[in-house]
Amino acid sequence: MRRITCLVISLGLSASAIADTLYTNMKGYTLTSPAGENAVLQQFSTMLVENGKVQAIGGETLAQRFADTDSTVDMNGKTVLPGLTDAHGHIQSLGNSLLQVDLRDTESVSDAVQKVRSYAKEQQEIEWITGRGWNQEQWKNKVFPSAANLDEVVSDRPVWLMRVDAHAGWANSEALRRAGIDKNTVSPEGGEIIRDEQGNPTGVLVDNAMQLVEDIIPEPSLQQQRAAYExxxxxxxxxxxxxxxxxxxxxxxxxxYKGLHNQGRMPLRVYGMIAATEPKLAQLLAEGPYETRDQKLAIRSVKIYADGALGSRGAALIEPYSDDHDNHGLMVTSEKKIQELYKLIIPHGFQINTHAIGDRANRVVLDNMAEVYDELGGRNLRNRIEHAQIVHPDDLKRFTELNLIASMQPTHATSDKNMAEDRLGSERMAGAYAWQTLLDEGTVIAAGSDFPVELANPFYGLHAAVTRQDRDNMPSGGWYAEEKMSLEQALRSFTIDAAYSAWQEQSLGSLEPGKWADFIVLEQDPFAVDASQIWQTQVEQTYVAGERVY
Incomplete structure (x- = not known):
């Protein structure tokens, strides 16, 4: 049952206190501290904001108490929520994807090729044709495309198109030629060059093999990169x-990021995870955690890739793929290297966030985390497993035992539902996308989208979490519906629990006194509509530190 209380919470303000803005006549909801299963959902109709921070929330009594405030805003009964956190996204990739050919909704290889043709025709001055979003699982034949498909429309310029999950890429022959990839090229460790029956590269590269092409794509200028971020x-x-x-x-x-922040060009907050592949990692760790005074930019974690993705059969599995019996997936980073990274990072007090999708990768992370805790400590660093999509049922309880946060993306389940069981078989689904099981164990879930792999709209994520259905509300009743979240749990995972997963719950993630006034105004109340309609929610206004940014 949802717990909602309605009361006045304040910082002990007197009637003579000077306030910036009093917001009244709203349907406000917030989870309140502490993060995790003991958080309480509270409802309020009035909020007092001063110097960018919440001073009090309450009801009519609070509104009357500060009725003479210089700035009073009547919210006209609109719904207000804390600003939502996406606990796993890729901002520059999102910006780039908005500038490239978009293949997300293509229904066949020919459909994708025609989009590339149109884009190339419009962008005659671009040396490399790049794009993202193709997914062969959405195509009727469900097979990987080939360079020959692209050569039909673009043969004089290189073409490089990332799969929707960014764990495979599709090149035309010119891109393969420039990268020096031919029949004799050996697949790198942690990657695969897909080949035809004669051993020739087809044009699809998986995981670490993608670097063979990506390393030769010209770097965008600093100005282009900043434009993508903005x-x-x-x-x-x-x-x-x-x-x-x-x-x-x-x-x-x-x-x-530091430059954009110094120039006042960051309208939202960013918690950065340093890539474990960064050559200057040791130096950055030695410099210690970084956070700006306004908490717009914080860097105190490291992102490691353990394996690939399920759709491209790169997720590392204990047993072979059900639809590819000779394939166990790929460990993008070796177990030895993962152990070395953990031992490097923990002494510096940085949080470790490891991408692990397959059950083997998740077990490798759990085993190595347990081992390094025994040797060096680090149990209290709020380390995370990013995605945690396929976990052996025996390992689910180990998240709480090892004090690990599950950083999960609800729309991955609804996007993967048409192929996950083919990849895994029915038995392994017991530990797949197991949100409610993890919550029942006491694990904190930080929710996100993994944009641009998935669309960034957080209401798509809230809808998927609550219904286990896609936006056509299929399948009826939900996909493995026993793992649904309640709306309260889902909102918690996008707000205070996501803040907790970044060591920020004392200042972000809820509309409590003393925290930043980051909030959004909605055109409908997610708690008042049928769950099937949550994804349709529209944001009318967005505020960060009390300042309207949209």
């Missing part, structure tokens, strides 16, 4: 996202 920022605040955990940034991107 385009992504604008996109995100329109969706009600006020904070993002950027999952894997390098030193150059850290510098860009």
């Amino acid at each position: 385009l992504a920022f604008q996109h995100l605040v329109k969706l009600g996202i006020t904070s993002v955990h950027d999952a894997g940034i390098n030193s150059d991107e850290i510098s860009i």
